[in-house]
Amino acid sequence: MATAHRVVVKVGSSSLTTAAGGIDPDRIGALVDTLAGLRLAGREVVLVSSGAIAAGLSPLGLSARPRDLATQQAAASVGQGLLVGRYTSLFGARGLEVGQVLLTVDDVTRKSNYRNAYRTFGRLLELGVVPVVNENDTVATQEIRFGDNDRLAALVAHLVHADALVLLSDVDALYTANPRLPGARRIDEVHGPDELAAIDTSVAGSAGVGTGGMTTKISAAGIATSAGIPVVLARADQAAAALAGDDVGTLFHPTGKRRPTRLLWLAHATDARGALILDAGAVNALVRRKASLLPAGVVEVRGSFSAGDPVNLCGPDGAVVARGLVNYDAQELPVLLGRHTADLVAELGEGYDRTVVHRDALVVLAR
Numbered sequence: 001m002a003t004a005h006r007v008v009v010k011v012g013s014s015s016l017t018t019a020a021g022g023i024d025p026d027r028i029g030a031l032v033d034t035l036a037g038l039r040l041a042g043r044e045v046v047l048v049s050s051g052a053i054a055a056g057l058s059p060l061g062l063s064a065r066p067r068d069l070a071t072q073q074a075a076a077s078v079g080q081g082l083l084v085g086r087y088t089s090l091f092g093a094r095g096l097e098v099g100q101v102l103l104t105v106d107d108v109t110r111k112s113n114y115r116n117a118y119r120t121f122g123r124l125l126e127l128g129v130v131p132v133v134n135e136n137d138t139v140a141t142q143e144i145r146f147g148d149n150d151r152l153a154a155l156v157a158h159l160v161h162a163d164a165l166v167l168l169s170d171v172d173a174l175y176t177a178n179p180r181l182p183g184a185r186r187i188d189e190v191h192g193p194d195e196l197a198a199i200d201t202s203v204a205g206s207a208g209v210g211t212g213g214m215t216t217k218i219s220a221a222g223i224a225t226s227a228g229i230p231v232v233l234a235r236a237d238q239a240a241a242a243l244a245g246d247d248v249g250t251l252f253h254p255t256g257k258r259r260p261t262r263l264l265w266l267a268h269a270t271d272a273r274g275a276l277i278l279d280a281g282a283v284n285a286l287v288r289r290k291a292s293l294l295p296a297g298v299v300e301v302r303g304s305f306s307a308g309d310p311v312n313l314c315g316p317d318g319a320v321v322a323r324g325l326v327n328y329d330a331q332e333l334p335v336l337l338g339r340h341t342a343d344l345v346a347e348l349g350e351g352y353d354r355t356v357v358h359r360d361a362l363v364v365l366a367r
């Protein structure tokens with residue numbers, strides 16, 4: 001951690017806001033002190049900050065997190081401005097600029113948007129700016145919401161090729177069960193998913209403003225570590241110690257190697273808009289030969305989707321084997337199914353030499 005040059009730091013709502021619903025000036029101030037210190041020492045920081053909904057509650061006269069999506073989105077709209085305003089003035093007082101980055105799932109799964117996001121982060125960091133990321137809660141619909149910033153932070157860590165991910169919360173470490181329960185034991189290090197099998201994350205946090213609890217933090221740690229990025233989970237007031245590599249929090253060791261980033265978004269952050277049922281030969285070609293999906297191997301189209309959308313690719317029994325970005329609209333496909341590309345081109349023209357899903361835009365989920 002101490003040698004990680006580019007670090008993604010995620011902070012949860014419960015560590016930034018008061019239980020009554022408003023930004024806590026002392027805690028946000030202490031966090032900015034730490035992160036500004038890091039940036040001024042030459043390290044690169046991307047901050048993924050929750051708290052928009054919580055920060056928007058009291059200005060709207062709401063005493064608790066609303067249940068309906070529209071009011072949550074309204075609160076996020078009010079709160080996000082207040083939150084970024086606060087970051088701008090606090091970092092600004094230390095001579096640093098912040099840049100707001102609001103992401104939806106779509107922005108980072110579609111190839112062009114993904115490249116754009118990658119480029120923008122790179123440029124912001126080159127310019128010495130501290131990117132402050134959140135989900136674009138105000139426009140994200142139920143279907144396309146990440147819903148939790150823990151997984152968003154893990155995916156951002158991939159996107160920016162971070163050396164480490166720090167998840168800051170109101171709890172000082174991962175425990176075998178919610179630490180408020182008797183008998184819960186603290187866990188210092190996690191070396192792989194086996195060690196997490198017995199962890200109980202079913203009891204939610206105390207403040208009532210966080211969303212995912214420990215479940216999404218473990219999932220985020222799994223996404224990052226499986227692609228080679230170490231993760232530390234610590235309490236927000238231990239941020240400086242965690243970033244210095246001191247012995248605080250829980251360290252999740254990398255379990256895998258880095259992989260092409262965009263495919264991780266596809267696997268972990270997208271909800272398929274439809275499904276294609278493949279014959280056994282096509283499943284084999286995708287899974288074993290890493291081939292592209294051609295019309296000849298598709299037997300059925302389910303759902304309504306547009307070219308560029310994520311779809312599930314299923315075996316003859318309906319089980320999902322892969323997910324990919326489809327190159328045709330749902331209504332274009334039925335006449336193409338089971339047919340060879342050369343015949344389609346001869347009959348329908350050049351545009352029909354497209355693969356249904358190109359191998360660079362698909363990720364195998366089951367073997």
Ligand SMILES: Nc1ncnc2c1ncn2[C@@H]1O[C@H](COP(=O)(O)OP(=O)(O)O)[C@@H](O)[C@H]1O
Nearest residue numbers: 012013014169175177178201205210211213214
């Ligand atoms: N096994 C566990 N170990 C640690 N904390 C747990 C566990 N299970 C549940 N929790 C709860 O998860 C909370 C953190 O999640 P959450 O409130 O969503 O935080 P944040 O707002 O930081 O994302 C902790 O305060 C704790 O009460």
Ligand SMILES: N[C@@H](CCC(=O)OP(=O)(O)O)C(=O)O
Nearest residue numbers: 013050051052053148149211
């Ligand atoms: N995007 C939402 C936060 C969602 C979220 O993951 O919250 P938390 O569990 O506090 O990290 C917001 O800014 O209110």
